[in-house]
Amino acid sequence: MTLYLLLAVALLIIGLHGLFVCAQLMRKILALNVLTTAVFLLLVVLAQAAEVLDPVPHAMVLTGIVVTVSTTAVALGLMVRLLERRGGPVSGRDRDSRNS
Template sequence: MTVYLSLSGVLFLIGLHGFFTARSLLRRLLALNVLTTAVFLLFVVLARLAEPLDPVPHAIVLTGIVVTVSTTAVALALVVRIAGRVRDEDDDAAAGPRGDAG
């Protein structure tokens, strides 16, 4: 049981470190997913300690996983969209000013 608690703590710290040190939005999103995985693991471990076994935390974790997958998909779509706009702006800046050659 203590192995899972320590694993949850390590995953949480890795997620925090990755979120605050990464510059890329994609890496921040992945770090946030590692962080939520640590929280889910902590909930499951703490639910296991209760006697009798309480199913409510497990249901909350399942709901949290569904919400996390959904928000990750939306966030990933936003990251792709932002990257496309930044790339377009960089291409426009590299092309230089446009003048009429008339």
């Protein structure tokens, strides 16, 4: 239990770090997914820590997983259109959003 708790926090840090450090848009999406999974893990650990196994966090995480797949799909779609429009490499910080 303690182990999974530490795992959740470690994943949280890996996700946060990746989100800020990586320039490639795809990696930012992956980092966000790791980050979200870390929070889900924390919820499920809490469910197990309760005296009676708590189904509410389980339901919350199930809902969260479905919500996340939807946002990930849209983020990927947006990323592909954005990079196609640029016609350039997959990486690089968004140059054309700088000039405003």
